[in-house]
Amino acid sequence: MLDLAANSNSNAAADPMVPRVVRVTKRRKDAPDVVTLEMEMKDGFDFVPGQFNMLTAFGVGEVAISISGDPVKRNRLVHTIRDVGPVSGALTRLQPGQSLGLRGPFGIGWPVAEAAGRDVIIFAGGLGLAPLRPAIYRVLGERKRFGKVALLYGTRTPGDILFQRELESWRRTLDATVEITVDRGTPEWHGHVGVVTNLVKYAEFDPKTALAMVCGPEVMMRFGAAALRAAGMPDTNIYLSMERNMKCAVGFCGHCQFGPVFVCKDGPVFTFDRLREILTVKEL
């Protein structure tokens, strides 16, 4: 069994600021602007669900990208990247055999170990499903360790649904709830249409003890956390993964400072009680 509490980093370079060169072994297009890259890691790569790496597109720049693969598959590092700018765009265009720079893993991840014995709500919006996927792998992979499990996922349109085959497979899991909604339906879509917060009612959980992991656009996370609070969950049991402009990833440069915390080293995963007051501060 994977020790998810250990923030292990057996493959990190001695100097966390120095990237190493890795080669893309597989590339898959998940959505029109989203690509998943796989890198074979011969010596293994240890990480905790929710951690991120700094990836370099040579000659373009470096960007923080969450790891989206299964932590127990140590020889296969997976990143799911959306083309939102020059660096991420260059990374999405990499083909098998091409190289990229890698620093990491960095940050505090999802509290998968703390979730043992409790009901778990995994609450994703848009590309936020990618940073949650390692946690989903572990929760469903070690299903007996957890109480009731619900995956609630909202995205823009049916064409934007990530990891469709896996979602279908997770949905077939008899003892897990998987609900998906889109903001805009199509004639072919027969599922839910509406905001992701409306899915909370489909999750069965004990609000006093359940643990929620929430990841998506910040507005979605704010309202998602509010919906979980309205269902009776304490702020300390709701975990959010924050995104800020990261540069050094080790708390030196201050680019990712968010009020009193550095997202890169104090997060990216935080409990809602630490964020609630600052999430609505426009200046941050």
Next chain:
Amino acid sequence: MEGLDRIIRGHAFFAGLDEDFVKLVTGCSKNVRFEAGQYLFREGGPADEFFLLREGRVALELAAPGKGAISILTASEGEVVGFSWLVPPNRWVYDGRATGLVRAISIDGACLRNKCEADHDLGYEMMKRVVAIVIKRLHDTRLQSLDVYNVHA
């Protein structure tokens, strides 16, 4: 068969409703069932009822030229569809299609409107419940209009 009054009392929309009012509402109600693909109502048609959903899912749709029927909202068990019965001209604004088997309670709009006019306490109860849903849907629609998942916007 389960009594209509018991179903109405147990539906989230009427939770906690005074027993006298439950009787008044029950007098305007009937059980209905729609198969997958059947329409509960069509855009432009007379909105003379609304539905308490007991089972299944209803998609509110708007036909767009060249795009077919675009689903803008779905409502499921425990929810309500249809508010056009409340305000003139009492015409449906969208299509309401059953995406699978739907069991619901249909409440006659004219019947309930008349009872609300005759008993303003009932009218106020109905308005409070309807407005809470309308506000929530307005709030949800605002969030959807933000298009938060579209990073290229």
